[in-house]
């Protein structure tokens with residue numbers, strides 16, 4: 001499909017929309033309690049984009065070639081009436097894949113309504129099968145079983161295949177890698193092991209805490225032999241590996257050890273309407289201001305294509321001691 005390309009020839013294909021900056025978890029790698037405590041000021045209601053505003057922006061991107069939309073946050077299922085937004089987005093011409101990333105805590109209750117509204121699939125985050133490890137990571141004492149119930153409810157509602165995201169941190173949950181892989185082998189759900197990233201500035205990231213994906217593949221492969229599988233499409237974030245015995249596949253997301261910026265077709269919209277062309281951006285473009293100042297669709301379109309055509313982001317390829325100290329946007333704000 002035609003459409004705007006950036007300074008490195010990359011088209012825009014995936015739009016990630018953060019619908020809230022709030023979350024009921026305090027994952028240590030994302031919203032550490034010491035920073036996101038009682039006094040932390042989250043966005044007020046009127047600062048959030050309305051569903052109509054989000055849908056207008058999404059339609060502009062669809063006309064430039066976006067085919068995939070992912071709702072995220074914060075915890076997207078905390079946003080009231082999310083089913084209505086899903087219904088609106090699913091009506092946009094050209095959107096082939098409408099998905100959502102969630103911590104799973106509210107999924108058992110909401111999966112059917114989300115599917116009925118037009119959601120295609122979900123990704124559920126789960127960092128361990130071991131309650132003590134998982135509770136220490138989500139830092140609110142949330143149990144593994146309740147997330148598993150959410151995954152099963154999603155599957156029962158037809159939101160298949162469910163992807164399961166596990167962020168791997170050295171010395172924290174690396175011993176859960178094989179156990180998580182084993183649990184989901186043969187279920188049709190696809191686990192994706194994510195290298196701990198230096199998103200934002202508050203999660204205490206350092207290279208020593210990163211478990212390289214190559215090591216993840218090796219550890220699982222020792223017990224359940226794996227072979228590489230081809231990417232499903234250009235720009236797929238995860239490298240795919242399939243079990244040689246036919247029990248399914250896993251993915252590894254190696255943002256730190258094997259950056260994939262050259263094929264990056266993702267754009268992000270924050271809950272208050274700022275547009276970011278990279279997960280590690282330090283500044284965004286205020287689309288909410290444009291909309292609330294009366295921009296019509298043609299003006300919005302011109303603004304969006306101007307931003308994308310000037311894009312030169314390749315943060316993961318140039319990550320260094322210097323870049324890691326940049327005043328980057330927090331993950332819970334920009335959306336994962």
Ligand code: SAM
Nearest residue numbers: 029030073074075101102103125165196197336
């Ligand atoms: N709250 C939802 C959830 O946890 O699935 C959606 C938002 S969350 C920011 C999106 C994804 O980013 C999750 O799978 C989470 O594990 C991942 N994530 C958050 N911080 C990360 C970090 N520092 N490095 C790698 N992945 C991270």
Ligand code: SF4
Nearest residue numbers: 023025027030074103
């Ligand atoms: Fe919340 Fe998701 Fe961040 Fe965990 S990773 S704190 S669940 S937004």
Ligand code: SF4
Nearest residue numbers: 261264278279315316
């Ligand atoms: Fe895309 Fe930025 Fe991630 Fe590179 S670092 S893959 S440009 S979001």
